[in-house]
Amino acid sequence: MIHPQENADLTALNSFAFEARAQYLIDIEQESDIADAVAFTEQKQLPLIVFGGGSNLILDPFLPAVVIRFAREGYRKLSETDADVLVEVEAGHNWHQLVLAMAREGWHGLENLALIPGTVGAAPVQNIGAYGVELKDRFVSLTAFDQESRHFVELSAEQCNFAYRNSIFKSECPGRYIISRVRFRLSKEFVPLLGYGGLRQALDGARPTAEAVLQTVVSVRQSKLPDPAVIGNAGSFFENPIIPDEQFAQLKTRFPDVVAFADRPGYTKLAAGWLIDQAGWKGYRQGAVGVYDKQALVLVNHGGGDAKALMALAAEIQRSVAERYGVNLVPEPRRYPKPSV
Ligand code: FAD
Numbered sequence: 001m002i003h004p005q006e007n008a009d010l011t012a013l014n015s016f017a018f019e020a021r022a023q024y025l026i027d028i029e030q031e032s033d034i035a036d037a038v039a040f041t042e043q044k045q046l047p048l049i050v051f052g053g054g055s056n057l058i059l060d061p062f063l064p065a066v067v068i069r070f071a072r073e074g075y076r077k078l079s080e081t082d083a084d085v086l087v088e089v090e091a092g093h094n095w096h097q098l099v100l101a102m103a104r105e106g107w108h109g110l111e112n113l114a115l116i117p118g119t120v121g122a123a124p125v126q127n128i129g130a131y132g133v134e135l136k137d138r139f140v141s142l143t144a145f146d147q148e149s150r151h152f153v154e155l156s157a158e159q160c161n162f163a164y165r166n167s168i169f170k171s172e173c174p175g176r177y178i179i180s181r182v183r184f185r186l187s188k189e190f191v192p193l194l195g196y197g198g199l200r201q202a203l204d205g206a207r208p209t210a211e212a213v214l215q216t217v218v219s220v221r222q223s224k225l226p227d228p229a230v231i232g233n234a235g236s237f238f239e240n241p242i243i244p245d246e247q248f249a250q251l252k253t254r255f256p257d258v259v260a261f262a263d264r265p266g267y268t269k270l271a272a273g274w275l276i277d278q279a280g281w282k283g284y285r286q287g288a289v290g291v292y293d294k295q296a297l298v299l300v301n302h303g304g305g306d307a308k309a310l311m312a313l314a315a316e317i318q319r320s321v322a323e324r325y326g327v328n329l330v331p332e333p334r335r336y337p338k339p340s341v
């Protein structure tokens, strides 16, 4: 049984803390509510938008839409071998709470992904990643309601087509699947993954325990990133551009210190934060919105800002980076409702 709430306030449900309302908001208490919510949406002739924790969204003041959210949390072990466990998690489970719970169980592999805001159901959408680990590295399959076939389907990693901060849920068919459960394979043995300099240095050389890696990720992130509960933000505002090696070679002659990493063969990934910082934007403030002073890749709402002001600032940054480096920055968070131009 669903209970649509009309003209619902979304201000506390988005991490930028932009003032916003939805025509309807529905809490999904159980999987069978999804079909009811879809039917309600059709009856109202409105689009349906799934919200998780609202930490990767840019909201305009009014969403003429039915917004649904998963209220249900929980995880269960489906099977195990001597080496690993298969765990199924409800879409509404908080991601960081899952990372903590898995560490307590002694089921490893999510430690580098600690403190990423949001829900488990949203994690496959952009194949969340941090410190050299991506969701796809631990992912087995998910259950989703397919709005096209009107059935629940099980999708494998291959079908999700995961890529760098991307999947079918973000690019090929945004909005089609409502993810309700996600399954992961986690290891009983802990193997530290310390490829990222920031993490390695903070751990100071010794082979760390799982707990040490998790706590270090938490403290490094707390030292660099704004807490959305204190200052509105959606984490990295732009994706790191991946450019052909020839273009990178030219850039490197002009900017020898450019921060970059080898990507798939023939391509190099640029640290977008470095490009923005070196273009002079770090700490810049334009009215109520600005660029975070400890991490130039994060745009913030100092209070009272809105999507329009934020996107105007983002456009200026994009222009300046394109002029200086010849590189296009693409925003990572999703804007709702989708602008018509
Ligand atoms: P939302 O913002 O609510 O939704 C994001 C998108 O997913 C929307 O398009 C929504 O419609 C869709 N969606 C949500 N739930 C479902 C579902 N059940 N089924 C289908 N579609 C759904 N991201 C990283 O990858 N790595 C990081 O290290 C990282 N750090 C961050 C740090 C901060 C401080 C912040 C604010 C954000 C950070 N992010 C990071 C971005 C964000 O946390 C992730 O993208 C996260 O997965 C979003 O989860 P959410 O539940 O808040 O999703």
Ligand code: NAP
Residues within 6 Å of the ligand: 129, 130, 131, 132, 195, 196, 197, 198, 224, 225, 234, 235, 236, 237, 240, 261, 271, 272, 273, 295, 332
């Ligand atoms: P960082 O460690 O200072 O690194 C800066 C950039 O260089 C990152 O964007 C990272 O790319 C890249 N990088 C660093 N070491 C690398 C290596 N060994 N191999 C390949 N790429 C490397 O970054 P940070 O800002 O403190 O963030 C730490 C991690 O958390 C990063 O993985 C970042 O993506 C993630 N994070 C993501 C968000 C988000 O909203 N998406 C927000 C905050 C933090 P990658 O970004 O590709 O990893």
